[in-house]
Every structure is written in structure tokens, then in C-alpha cells.
Amino acid sequence: MAVLALLFGWGVAAAETFRAAETFDAVWTIVRESHFDPAFDRAQWDRARDELRPKAVGARTPGEFRAVVAELLGRLGLSHFAVIPGAPDGPSDSSDLGAQPGFDVRLIGRQLVVTRVDPDGPAAAAGVRAGWILDRVGAVQMSGLLGGIAESTPPRIAQLEAWKIAITRLRGPAHSALDATFTDGSGTAVTKHIERRFERGEPVTVGSLPTMFVRVSSSLVPTPHGAHAGVIGFNVWMTAVDREFQLAIDRFRRADGIVIDLRGNPGGLAAMIMGLSGHFFSEPATLGVMTTKGAQSLRFNANPRLVNAAGERVDAYGGPVAILVDGLTGSASECFTGGMQSLGRARVFGQTSMGQALPALFDRLPNGDVLIHAWGDFVTGTGVRIEGRGVVPDEPVDLTRDALLAGHDLPLERALAWIDGARASATKGGKF
Amino acid sequence: MFLRVVAAAALLFAPLYAQAPAKTEAPAEALPDARDLINRHVKAIGGREAVLAHKSMHAVGTLSVSRQGISGPIEMFGATGPDRVVVKTTVQGIGEILEGFDGSHAWSVSPMTGPMLKVGKELAQTRLDADFYSELRDPAKYKAVKTVEKTTFDGRPCYKVALSRIDGSEDFDFYDAATGLRAGSINTRESPMGAMTVTSTDTSYKKFGNLLQATSVTQQVMGVEQTITLTSVEFDNVDPAVFQPPAPIKALIK
Numbered sequence: 001m002a003v004l005a006l007l008f009g010w011g012v013a014a015a016e017t018f019r020a021a022e023t024f025d026a027v028w029t030i031v032r033e034s035h036f037d038p039a040f041d042r043a044q045w046d047r048a049r050d051e052l053r054p055k056a057v058g059a060r061t062p063g064e065f066r067a068v069v070a071e072l073l074g075r076l077g078l079s080h081f082a083v084i085p086g087a088p089d090g091p092s093d094s095s096d097l098g099a100q101p102g103f104d105v106r107l108i109g110r111q112l113v114v115t116r117v118d119p120d121g122p123a124a125a126a127g128v129r130a131g132w133i134l135d136r137v138g139a140v141q142m143s144g145l146l147g148g149i150a151e152s153t154p155p156r157i158a159q160l161e162a163w164k165i166a167i168t169r170l171r172g173p174a175h176s177a178l179d180a181t182f183t184d185g186s187g188t189a190v191t192k193h194i195e196r197r198f199e200r201g202e203p204v205t206v207g208s209l210p211t212m213f214v215r216v217s218s219s220l221v222p223t224p225h226g227a228h229a230g231v232i233g234f235n236v237w238m239t240a241v242d243r244e245f246q247l248a249i250d251r252f253r254r255a256d257g258i259v260i261d262l263r264g265n266p267g268g269l270a271a272m273i274m275g276l277s278g279h280f281f282s283e284p285a286t287l288g289v290m291t292t293k294g295a296q297s298l299r300f301n302a303n304p305r306l307v308n309a310a311g312e313r314v315d316a317y318g319g320p321v322a323i324l325v326d327g328l329t330g331s332a333s334e335c336f337t338g339g340m341q342s343l344g345r346a347r348v349f350g351q352t353s354m355g356q357a358l359p360a361l362f363d364r365l366p367n368g369d370v371l372i373h374a375w376g377d378f379v380t381g382t383g384v385r386i387e388g389r390g391v392v393p394d395e396p397v398d399l400t401r402d403a404l405l406a407g408h409d410l411p412l413e414r415a416l417a418w419i420d421g422a423r424a425s426a427t428k429g430g431k432f
Numbered sequence: 433m434f435l436r437v438v439a440a441a442a443l444l445f446a447p448l449y450a451q452a453p454a455k456t457e458a459p460a461e462a463l464p465d466a467r468d469l470i471n472r473h474v475k476a477i478g479g480r481e482a483v484l485a486h487k488s489m490h491a492v493g494t495l496s497v498s499r500q501g502i503s504g505p506i507e508m509f510g511a512t513g514p515d516r517v518v519v520k521t522t523v524q525g526i527g528e529i530l531e532g533f534d535g536s537h538a539w540s541v542s543p544m545t546g547p548m549l550k551v552g553k554e555l556a557q558t559r560l561d562a563d564f565y566s567e568l569r570d571p572a573k574y575k576a577v578k579t580v581e582k583t584t585f586d587g588r589p590c591y592k593v594a595l596s597r598i599d600g601s602e603d604f605d606f607y608d609a610a611t612g613l614r615a616g617s618i619n620t621r622e623s624p625m626g627a628m629t630v631t632s633t634d635t636s637y638k639k640f641g642n643l644l645q646a647t648s649v650t651q652q653v654m655g656v657e658q659t660i661t662l663t664s665v666e667f668d669n670v671d672p673a674v675f676q677p678p679a680p681i682k683a684l685i686k
Contacts, residue, residue, distance in 0.1 A: 034655050206525035208501035239526050239543035269526070271544040274624070278546055284624075292654050298625040303545045311679035313686060361656065363499045375655055 018087075020065045023367040024056040027069055030363055031081070034375050036292050048075050063089025066369070078374055079356030079387060080331070084210060086368030097171035099196035101178060103128050104264060105170075106326065107162035108399050112142050114182070115404060116264075118200070126192040129185065131405030136181040137169040156352045156390045159327025174198050185405045204238045206269070208364045212236050216244035220255065224413075225420040229322075231412070233261030237268025237332040242275060243309065249279045249317060250308045257320040257419030259412065263350060267331025270300070270359050277302035277336060280345055282316045287339025290359050290376040298376075300339065320422035321346040322415035325391055326399075330354035335378055338391045342380035347418060348393040350411040355390035466577040466593045470569045470605075472612035477637070477644040483567050485642070487512055488670035493647070493662035495521050506660060509674050512564035516675040532677060533562045539681040545624065547680035554622040556599040561621075569605075573598055582609065586633045590615050613637055613644070628653060640665035 028049045032042060052072050059065035066083055073081040102121020105112040112134040117124045134142055145165045149158050170178065174196060181191045201213030216234040223229055230252025234241045252258055258280075270290075277287055281302040291297045308314045323337045323346045334357040340346035358374035365371050379385045395418070397411040474480050488511035496503035504523040510516065514535030521529045527543040538550035538558040550558055560573055569577065575596040583592050585606040595603045604618040616633040630653050634646035647662040677685065 204525050206502065206523075207497070209525075242543045242546070269544055271542075275542070275544050275546040296654055298628075298654075301624055303548050303624065305546045307547055307680040307683040311683050313683045361500065364501055 080360040080374035084370040099174035101194040132182040214240040218248035223416040227256035229257040230255040262333040263326040273336040278305040292376040342382040352390040357386035463579040515562040
């Protein structure tokens with residue numbers, strides 16, 4: 001049997017070689033012991049174990065096994081229960097999605113539309129433009145895959161599903177290439193050969209989590225009425241952001257407004273929301289409350305940042321703050337945005353966020369995968385639960401292909417216009 | 433001494449959880465006096481005179497949250513005259529986390545939350561926790577100490593002692609019935625996020641100079657377990673400058 005296993009490779013690999021029983025039991029036990037909801041149905045969870053464990057142990061490949069675990073976790077109906085693979089699903093699979101072509105897409109209507117192109121990336125070099133429709137990646141028609149998303153799917157969920165469909169085909173190993181076919185601004189089909197490159201940014205690895213690449217951008221932009229707003233964007237909540245964010249705040253301390261761009265920011269270290277929000281408060285303020293198992297509660301309080309990067313005492317930024325979000329804004333980004341919104345300290349523009357805002361832990365599993373598991377619930381300071389709902393913008397701003405083709409960033413433009421109005425209101429003694 | 437501070441300080445990216453599973457046994461004997469239990473522990477680690485002989489301490493070790501694959505060096509400084517403490521933890525991917533008390537001000541500096549001065553109850557608790565001679569459980573710092581029960585803690589028969597502190601906190605110590613050494617404790621401390629209860633298990637006592645010190649402290653907080661492993665402890669060789677607040681904290685104090 002051992003010889004046959006070697007000859008047939010993955011096909012007959014015993015579940016013991018990827019420790020299926022041990023790993024399944026670990027997943028099931030961790031969730032059972034740490035689930036935060038007092039209404040968690042343990043009897044149902046026990047039945048799920050009885051039903052799915054045999055399938056898990058009988059899996060022939062890591063991919064089959066992970067599908068069973070995904071089914072188990074899916075029964076919880078909550079975000080932040082997922083497994084990050086430690087190895088490929090099968091012999092023909094690659095888990096290397098570390099490189100990307102340099103553009104991002106969002107679902108507009110029933111089409112994937114290019115929303116951002118990295119000006120220094122390979123897609124820009126190939127001539128890809130915002131507003132182009134992504135029709136095919138290789139021979140795979142995007143419309144066929146998007147058809148699997150039901151029309152009745154809530155927009156924020158459809159956005160995430162569509163993005164996942166795209167990203168698993170757009171990303172791949174570094175220096176691999178993809179042929180992407182677009183419909184350009186004139187309605188012409190255009191195929192671009194694009195080499196994938198490593199993600200830009202500072203590589204950061206925390207514990208068992210995959211390495212993330214941290215990017216922070218900041219710029220001073222004019223508002224429609226000639227004022228100036230500092231626009232700060234970052235792609236993930238890792239501590240490498242803190243100093244760059246602090247430097248940006250110091251630079252924009254006299255700006256007429258601040259815009260924080262969290263579009264596409266899926267989250268990260270939740271505790272950071274206390275530090276970054278502190279730049280906008282002179283006194284501690286509760287952004288939200290996390291409740292874990294046994295009804296233990298912890299407050300996420302803004303910690304006033306009254307010292308600049310040079311170690312000098314400063315006042316917190318007191319001007320208007322806008323936050324940009326979209327359907328790929330998640331987790332810590334949602335806790336931050338929802339918290340700032342609930343306190344009336346920021347106005348939110350864009351599209352409703354992911355609605356996946358549960359504080360989570362991560363555990364290395366026996367098979368080398370990492371289990372992400374929610375271990376608390378989160379509500380904003382005004383008691384709004386973001387999980388399953390998302391942060392609803394104060395000013396919803398939908399993306400349109402025409403605006404993208406014309407080079408407009410509608411949510412940003414609306415935020416800048418609001419800053420003009422907020423300044424005018426402040427001049428007359430109003431509040432932000 | 434240090435490990436009480438670390439219990440409050442080290443869990444800066446994980447919230448709290450409480451209560452080691454303790455099994456209560458039927459009282460088949462009279463419970464020993466709490467102060468006798470404390471004194472027995474002091475004698476077991478080297479004696480009161482050995483504790484009082486030192487004025488400062490520097491410990492080095494590792495902090496790990498093994499289930500999450502997180503680890504990093506931890507360094508602790510303590511001194512008396514006045515009581516002061518500094519704890520530095522460095523975690524890959526997160527950075528340096530600093531906590532300190534200089535006799536007057538208590539602070540933390542973290543790349544997640546920024547610089548923070550402790551106030552109110554948190555400050556009062558930190559002040560007491562910084563007691564350099566905390567092993568002695570100075571009667572002046574407690575309203576009452578009482579042996580509550582004989583129970584099982586960390587799989588060992590232990591005496592549970594309730595300590596009512598003058599700052600209003602209530603701690604619990606567990607003293608190994610066989611060895612007299614402290615097996616662990618349960619402490620509830622204020623944090624910027626709210627009250628947190630930490631259950632600590634002290635093991636692997638080793639001798640450094642003339643004192644025994646638990647070199648492995650496992651802490652349970654809200655379902656998260658972390659372990660502090662000390663590799664070296666030195667006495668009476670600490671530069672007082674180490675207790676100076678860092679520049680961002682000095683700016684907040686002004």
C-alpha cells in the first residue's frame with residue numbers, strides 16, 4: 001500500500017498524511033470552546049461534527065479536506081471563520097497568489113470594472129485604464145462566473161463574491177503572466193499580456209498569518225472651493241501603518257479636512273483602531289464594544305494622540321474627517337469607520353462595507369493551515385452591530401463606469417465637496 | 433514582583449479571560465492562616481532577608497503566544513526607592529510595546545494604541561503592582577488576607593488565598609500545599625479597554641543569586657494563553673535612567 005501511495009501521489013494520499021482527523025477535531029474544538037454567542041447551539045455543532053467528520057477523514061486530498069472544513073465553518077453563518085491553507089489543495093494547484101497585475105476591479109451592475117490602476121505597475125505599463133470592463137482572464141469568461149451570483153444577493157455580498165472570483169484569477173506567482181481581455185472606453189475588445197509582480201509595500205508577518213504588504217499613501221488635494229484636504233490611504237491594519245499615518249497627520253495638521261481612504265482595506269489588527277482614531281479626539285471616546293464568551297466586554301476607546309512624531313505636544317486634529325469605504329472594506333476598517341461614524345466624528349462616503357466585523361484570533365492547525373475564528377462580537381458606541389450589515393455610508397456614492405472612464409473618483413470628490421461645506425459651517429459656528 | 437506587572441502589561445493584543453478551573457475539595461482539615469502561607473512561600477524562595485537584600489532587578493526572557501505563532505523577547509526592570517518598573521516586549525510584525533512606572537507616572541507606548549498615560553484606577557493598581565518586594569505581600573498594602581479554601585490549581589493541591597488590596601482590587605494567590613511555593617494567581621486589573629482578569633500559573637522555579645524565581649509563567653486571558661519564560665535574572669545592576677519615561681510620555685506629562 002505504501003508503494004501504491006507513492007506511485008499515485010495525491011490521488012491516494014491517506015488523510016493521515018495531512019492529519020485530517022486531528023485537524024478537523026482541532027477546528028471543531030476551538031470553535032466550540034471559544035464561540036462568543038451565548039445562543040450558540042452546541043448540540044447542533046455536535047451534530048455537525050458527527051455528520052462531517054467521516055467526510056473529513058475520508059478526504060483524498062488537502063483540497064477535499066478543506067472543503068469539508070469550509071462546510072463545517074459555513075454552518076456558523078458568520079464571518080471570520082475560515083482556514084488559510086498552509087499548502088496547495090492538490091498537485092496541480094498553487095496557493096501562491098502573492099503577485100498581482102497592478103489593477104483592481106469592482107462589480108458595477110453585473111460587470112467587473114477596473115477601478116484602480118497602479119501607476120507604477122504592469123497593468124499601467126500595458127495601457128490598462130480605469131473604467132475598462134474585465135471580460136476574460138485567459139479563456140475564462142468573467143460573465144459566466146459572475147452568473148453564479150444570484151440577482152437577489154445583497155450588493156455588499158455580491159461585491160465580495162465577484163471580487164473573489166476575479167482575484168483568484170488575476171493573482172498568481174511572481175513573474176507569471178496573464179492575458180486579460182477588456183472592453184475599453186470606446187467599446188473595443190482589447191487583450192493585454194500582463195506580467196504579475198510582487199505586491200508593493202513593507203512586508204509584515206505576524207505570527208502564523210501570511211505575510212502582508214503594507215502600503216500607506218498620503219497627499220494634499222484641493223477641494224472644489226480651493227481649500228486643501230489631506231488624503232490618507234492604507235491597505236491593511238498593521239502597525240507599520242502607525243508611523244506613516246502619524247507623519248501624514250502632522251503634515252496635514254493645518255489642512256481644511258482629512259479624508260481617510262479605506263476602500264479595499266479588509267482589516268487587520270483591531271486594536272489599532274484605538275491608536276489611529278486618537279488623532280481626532282482630545283479625550284478618550286468609545287468607538288465600540290467587543291463582547292466575548294461569558295459576556296466579557298472590552299471597549300475600543302480612541303486614545304488621544306497628543307504628541308506628534310517629533311515628540312512635541314500637539315492638539316488633536318479638529319477639522320472635518322471623511323472616510324471612504326466600499327464593498328471590500330472589512331473587519332477592523334469597519335470597526336474604525338462605524339465607530340467614528342457613531343461618534344459623529346467622521347462622515348462616511350461610498351458603498352456599504354462588507355459587514356464582516358468580528359474580532360478574531362488565529363490558530364495554527366496540526367496540518368499547517370491556520371484557522372481564523374471569531375471570538376467576539378462588536379457593536380459601535382451607539383450599539384450598531386456591523387456584522388451582517390456593514391457600515392452604511394452617510395452619503396452613498398455608487399461607482400459608475402462613465403465616471404471612471406472620465407477619470408473621476410466620485411466618492412473622493414463628494415468627500416472633498418463636503419469638506420468645503422463643513423468649513424463654511426464651522427466658520428459660521430457650526431459643528432462637523 | 434515582575435510577573436504581577438507583566439500579567440497586567442503583556443497582554444496588549446489580546447483581551448482577557450478568567451478563572452483557572454479549580455476544583456474545590458471538601459474541607460477535611462482546618463485551613464492554614466493566609467499570612468503563614470505567604471511567609472512559607474517567602475521562606476521557600478530564599479527568605480525575607482534575601483528578598484530585602486536587593487534593590488533592583490533585571491530579567492530577560494521570551495513572551496510567546498504559541499497557538500498564534502507569536503513570540504518575542506521580553507525584558508523587565510524593577511527597583512525600589514521609589515518602586516519603579518519597566519517592561520519591554522518586542523513582537524515580530526507588531527514592534528516594541530513598552531510599559532512603565534517611574535514612581536509617579538504610569539504609561540504605555542504601543543504601535544497599536546500610541547503613547548498613553550495611565551490614570552485613575554489603572555494608575556493606582558500599577559502603583560501597587562510595582563512594589564519591588566511584592567513577594568512579601570506587605571501587610572500595609574492589603575486590607576485583609578484570608579485563606580479561602582484548599583483546592584486544585586494547575587493539577588496540584590493548593591491553598592487559595594484572597595488578598596484585598598488597599599486600592600480596592602481583590603487578588604487570589606494559590607500556594608502549593610506540598611512545596612509552599614506560589615503556584616499561581618488570579619488578578620483583575622483595569623486597562624484602557626476595561627477590566628481584565630488574568631489567571632497566571634507559575635512553574636519552573638530556578639535559583640538566581642540567592643532567590644528562587646518562577647521562570648515559566650503561563651497566563652490565560654479571555655481564551656488566549658501566553659507564556660513568559662525567563663532565562664536570566666540579575667540583581668542590583670540596573671541603571672536608574674532605564675525608568676525614565678520615553679519622550680512621547682514626557683510630552684504628555686507636561
